[in-house]
Amino acid sequence: xRLYLSSxxxxxxxxxxxxxxxxxxxxxxxxxxxxxxxxxxFFDIMGSSYLLAHGLGTPVGDAITKLKVAEGGDYxxxxxxxxxxxxxxxxxxxxxxxxxxYEKSFGATGQTGWQWYDGGLVKLQNQTEVGFILKDFTGFDxxxxxxxxxxDHTFKPPHDQGVLHNWRKELLGLGRVPKDAxxxxxxxxxxxxxxxxxxxxxxxxxxxxxxxxNRPVLGGNxxxxxxxxxxxxxxxxxxxxxxxIVHELDNGDPGNANPDGKRYGxxxxxxxxxxxxxxxLYLNLHAYAVETEGNxxxxxxxxxxxxxxxxxxxARLFADCTGDGTIGYLAGADYRMGRESKAETGETYAPDxxxxxxxxxxxLWHTSIQDSPTSFPETAWxxxxxxxxxxxxxxxxxxxxxxxxxxxxxxxxxxxxxHNFRAIYGNWSFLKNNKSDKYGHHKLxxxxxxxxxxESRRLMGDYILNQNDCTGEIERQPDGFVxxxxxxxxxxxxxxxxxxxxxxxxxxxxxxxxxxxxNIPYRCLYSRNIGNLFMAGRNISTTHVAFGSTRVxxxxxxxxELVGFAAGLAIQHNTSPRGVYENHLNxxxxxxSGVKYSRP
Amino acid sequence: MNLSQIxxxxxxxxxxxxxxxxxxxxxxxxxxxxxSTFLSISFLPPILAQPTVGSDSSxxxxxxxxxxxxxxxxxxxxxPQYYSxxxxxxxxxxxxxxxxxxxxxxxxxxxxxxxxxxKGSILTKMDHIPFNATDYQKFASILNxxxxxLEDFNLSQLKGxxxxxxxxxxDGITGAxxxxxxxxxxxxxxxxxxxxxxxxxxxxxxxxxxxxxxxxNEEILYHFIDHENxxxxxxxxxxxxxxxxxxxxxxxQVLHLFQSDKVFLKKHILQQIPDSxxxxxxxxxxxxxxxxxxxxxxxxxxxxxxxxxxxDQEVKDLLESYRSQSNQEQLSLFQLIRTSH
Numbered sequence: 001x002r003l004y005l006s007s008x009x010x011x012x013x014x015x016x017x018x019x020x021x022x023x024x025x026x027x028x029x030x031x032x033x034x035x036x037x038x039x040x041x042f043f044d045i046m047g048s049s050y051l052l053a054h055g056l057g058t059p060v061g062d063a064i065t066k067l068k069v070a071e072g073g074d075y076x077x078x079x080x081x082x083x084x085x086x087x088x089x090x091x092x093x094x095x096x097x098x099x100x101x102y103e104k105s106f107g108a109t110g111q112t113g114w115q116w117y118d119g120g121l122v123k124l125q126n127q128t129e130v131g132f133i134l135k136d137f138t139g140f141d142x143x144x145x146x147x148x149x150x151x152d153h154t155f156k157p158p159h160d161q162g163v164l165h166n167w168r169k170e171l172l173g174l175g176r177v178p179k180d181a182x183x184x185x186x187x188x189x190x191x192x193x194x195x196x197x198x199x200x201x202x203x204x205x206x207x208x209x210x211x212x213x214n215r216p217v218l219g220g221n222x223x224x225x226x227x228x229x230x231x232x233x234x235x236x237x238x239x240x241x242x243x244x245i246v247h248e249l250d251n252g253d254p255g256n257a258n259p260d261g262k263r264y265g266x267x268x269x270x271x272x273x274x275x276x277x278x279x280x281l282y283l284n285l286h287a288y289a290v291e292t293e294g295n296x297x298x299x300x301x302x303x304x305x306x307x308x309x310x311x312x313x314x315a316r317l318f319a320d321c322t323g324d325g326t327i328g329y330l331a332g333a334d335y336r337m338g339r340e341s342k343a344e345t346g347e348t349y350a351p352d353x354x355x356x357x358x359x360x361x362x363x364l365w366h367t368s369i370q371d372s373p374t375s376f377p378e379t380a381w382x383x384x385x386x387x388x389x390x391x392x393x394x395x396x397x398x399x400x401x402x403x404x405x406x407x408x409x410x411x412x413x414x415x416x417x418x419h420n421f422r423a424i425y426g427n428w429s430f431l432k433n434n435k436s437d438k439y440g441h442h443k444l445x446x447x448x449x450x451x452x453x454x455e456s457r458r459l460m461g462d463y464i465l466n467q468n469d470c471t472g473e474i475e476r477q478p479d480g481f482v483x484x485x486x487x488x489x490x491x492x493x494x495x496x497x498x499x500x501x502x503x504x505x506x507x508x509x510x511x512x513x514x515x516x517x518x519n520i521p522y523r524c525l526y527s528r529n530i531g532n533l534f535m536a537g538r539n540i541s542t543t544h545v546a547f548g549s550t551r552v553x554x555x556x557x558x559x560x561e562l563v564g565f566a567a568g569l570a571i572q573h574n575t576s577p578r579g580v581y582e583n584h585l586n587x588x589x590x591x592x593s594g595v596k597y598s599r600p
Numbered sequence: 601m602n603l604s605q606i607x608x609x610x611x612x613x614x615x616x617x618x619x620x621x622x623x624x625x626x627x628x629x630x631x632x633x634x635x636s637t638f639l640s641i642s643f644l645p646p647i648l649a650q651p652t653v654g655s656d657s658s659x660x661x662x663x664x665x666x667x668x669x670x671x672x673x674x675x676x677x678x679x680p681q682y683y684s685x686x687x688x689x690x691x692x693x694x695x696x697x698x699x700x701x702x703x704x705x706x707x708x709x710x711x712x713x714x715x716x717x718x719k720g721s722i723l724t725k726m727d728h729i730p731f732n733a734t735d736y737q738k739f740a741s742i743l744n745x746x747x748x749x750l751e752d753f754n755l756s757q758l759k760g761x762x763x764x765x766x767x768x769x770x771d772g773i774t775g776a777x778x779x780x781x782x783x784x785x786x787x788x789x790x791x792x793x794x795x796x797x798x799x800x801x802x803x804x805x806x807x808x809x810x811x812x813x814x815x816x817n818e819e820i821l822y823h824f825i826d827h828e829n830x831x832x833x834x835x836x837x838x839x840x841x842x843x844x845x846x847x848x849x850x851x852x853q854v855l856h857l858f859q860s861d862k863v864f865l866k867k868h869i870l871q872q873i874p875d876s877x878x879x880x881x882x883x884x885x886x887x888x889x890x891x892x893x894x895x896x897x898x899x900x901x902x903x904x905x906x907x908x909x910x911x912d913q914e915v916k917d918l919l920e921s922y923r924s925q926s927n928q929e930q931l932s933l934f935q936l937i938r939t940s941h
Contacts, residue, residue: 035837085926086927086928086929087896087897088899088926088927088930089927109927110926110927110928111927111928112928348752349752380896381896384863384895384897385861385863386861386862386863386864388862388863388865389864442925495746495747500864509747510747511702511747511748511749511751511752511867512749512783512784513749513752513781514781580770
């Protein structure tokens with residue numbers, strides 16, 4: 001916070017243009033968060049992280065910050081927030097208190113979308129330290145992005161995303177080129193299993209590597225924040241060298257939504273990364289911009305999800321392990337989203353017509369049994385359940401999923417998460433208030449506020465894996481190295497759920513189409529049109545159908561291990577990811593075979 | 601599947617099994633009605649499908665479905681209860697597999713319920729080895745999986761290249777079981793599982809639905825509207841709104857459901873009720889006073905349904921009283937309704 005205060009003073013004192021008559025406070029930068037959580041998941045859509053009052057129905061502790069007002073006067077207060085469940089009015093009500101002279105509530109207006117809300121006037125005194133408090137009323141996910149005070153009573157803060165972005169940067173003093181984090185051989189963006197394995201593997205090839213992760217923990221879907229277990233096998237590998245780092249990171253199998261978050265091994269993963277020479281870990285940094293030259297990425301720019309400080313990462317090579325293919329997308333990489341048609345791919349499991357259907361996002365949850373009965377409020381703003389249909393369960397598993405083309409998993413990611421919340425809270429409220437014989441002593445302990453996203457963009461490489469690769473209809477490729485074993489596992493709305501919630505399904509079914517163990521070609525792991533971009537994880541070059549098999553996390557981790565080897569070769573031979581395939585495939589084969597390469 | 605080719609026998613099979621209705625369904629309607637007392641289903645010889653050797657798999661399926669004899673079983677209240685069929689069929693193209701005799705049961709909307717083995721019948725695997733208890737257990741779970749991967753396969757895909765075949769994988773004939781369906785079959789009985797699953801879930805459903813349409817009469821609709829099976833209730837609601845909307849009693853019966861706490865059924869009613877009924881003053885007077893007690897999603901459906909249907913002044917006045925608890929979206933719909941003529 002010392003850093004934060006200094007930046008505030010910077011705003012106040014170093015930018016006299018604004019300092020005297022306007023103040024922008026990013027909620028995520030509050031000195032004390034109380035029980036509020038930082039949520040950066042939707043940065044790419046709304047342009048900021050924000051604070052979330054995720055108390056599962058119990059109001060969370062106050063978030064508090066202080067700042068010194070340079071110049072007193074009547075300030076107009078604006079609060080950027082969102083009624084996340086305007087059905088007709090959401091539960092996310094909170095108050096903003098300024099000193100002891102101002103209190104006004106926000107968050108429950110019945111209006112949709114993020115907006116600046118007019119908070120009226122507050123009188124502030126010269127050179128006084130003023131406390132700002134966010135007081136939550138319900139524990140049901142009220143949210144606050146920013147607070148803005150201005151003495152210009154005719155000015156309304158911008159709503160347009162582009163204008164808002166620049167305006168915000170200017171007020172935060174981020175208008176200049178950020179400082180460089182260092183110079184790297186490889187910058188890996190995304191600290192899930194794929195990214196972490198990529199970074200470790202590359203660092204072990206002697207590369208200078210940065211791993212940039214936008215959460216406080218590593219592991220992504222396998223972290224304690226999301227709690228999905230690692231699937232895919234590593235004991236069927238044709239190249240057993242791959243999978244070793246996955247094994248290192250694997251903390252055992254706690255299943256999905258285990259009550260004990262520690263079992264997912266956040267600490268183990270971080271320790272392994274911290275102990276790795278050549279590897280610099282940057283947590284809480286969200287990469288949101290790239291600088292390119294020709295068809296290559298030169299730098300990635302990332303913003304701290306709490307302090308909003310920015311860092312710039314120059315490198316020769318980049319690996320997009322973001323899941324959403326964010327870096328590739330920003331750089332102009334070819335990508336696909338949704339399903340290809342049968343005619344295009346020749347896959348029997350592809351639909352007749354291409355469409356926008358994707359797998360969805362899960363917010364897992366679990367409960368515990370208490371000694372005495374507990375209560376949970378009625379939730380009129382949530383999904384409605386009745387004896388005709390409800391989910392009779394005390395914990396979630398993978399089936400709790402929203403998406404399926406009803407929502408875009410990138411542009412409507414927040415709506416998806418919130419729809420999951422409405423399903424979870426609505427069902428739980430029904431169980432607690434109507435099935436008390438069974439659930440009277442249960443307490444909702446944990447609901448992931450970070451969504452476990454399955455599918456969005458797939459960056460196109462020199463090879464696009466499809467169903468026929470997975471089922472052995474196509475001959476194995478010479479660069480097929482990453483052995484995949486998971487079924488083609490393409491979720492769809494559970495028909496019973498669809499019957500009652502058509503168009504807003506939140507529960508999935510699947511068919512497990514078995515595959516012969518097959519090998520994902522290396523050419524799926526680099527962009528076909530961005531010369532220095534690798535990818536690993538769910539955003540590699542596959543069709544939608546093949547993605548149904550490649551997407552599990554042990555397999556994604558092994559992709560990362562392979563990328564690490566390839567990056568080592570690319571740096572050693574001063575070539576591109578494609579150059580490794582074209583000119584050094586034998587060497588790469590030797591590396592993953594665990595044999596010493598002899599130049600022919 | 602060409603429904604017009606389907607030859608059906610209907611047996612009204614009360615607990616005493618007294619009535620038999622045979623229809624030759626050449627044009628999709630009951631052709632011949634024969635009442636025959638004391639003729640039980642056992643008198644009907646099961647028909648063995650004889651597929652043409654070398655015919656493609658879709659033809660084979662069609663042939664099988666063509667020869668299905670469906671029986672409609674009634675309960676002791678003389679209400680239709682479920683459909684049943686004893687099926688005797690080849691399960692593979694070449695005729696080398698042992699034919700299967702099995703009884704399958706479906707609900708009145710064509711959803712598979714369960715199976716039974718007729719006395720003396722068994723299921724076999726490769727080399728005619730009988731199923732053991734575990735096999736039967738797995739077979740039951742395979743049939744219960746409405747969303748089996750078997751749905752996406754045709755028979756020709758069940759065979760892999762001959763050179764890949766192994767003894768463990770075959771089902772009486774040469775051919776490897778594709779990896780992708782290994783979990784969806786009893787080992788060594790791929791054709792049996794495939795054929796019976798398709799008969800249970802695919803080949804017959806439309807036929808049953810079509811036949812159930814022929815059952816449609818006021819008595820059945822009254823019976824279904826209060827049925828514990830919500831699918832039957834929805835079926836009744838849809839049919840009343842489509843074919844019996846002029847029956848005041850049946851419509852009242854549906855609207856009576858609107859007073860219940862069945863939110864999903866209420867949603868279905870609001871989505872399906874025809875405009876002509878919504879325009880009736882009596883129905884407006886019944887629906888709108890309940891507006892405040894409806895969930896938000898039902899409120900929106902009601903508002904949207906009425907956004908282009910003229911409403912009485914009384915309703916408009918009522919809406920005014922609801923304004924204070926409404927959000928932007930609702931208010932904009934109020935405005936549409938208020939200005940409708």
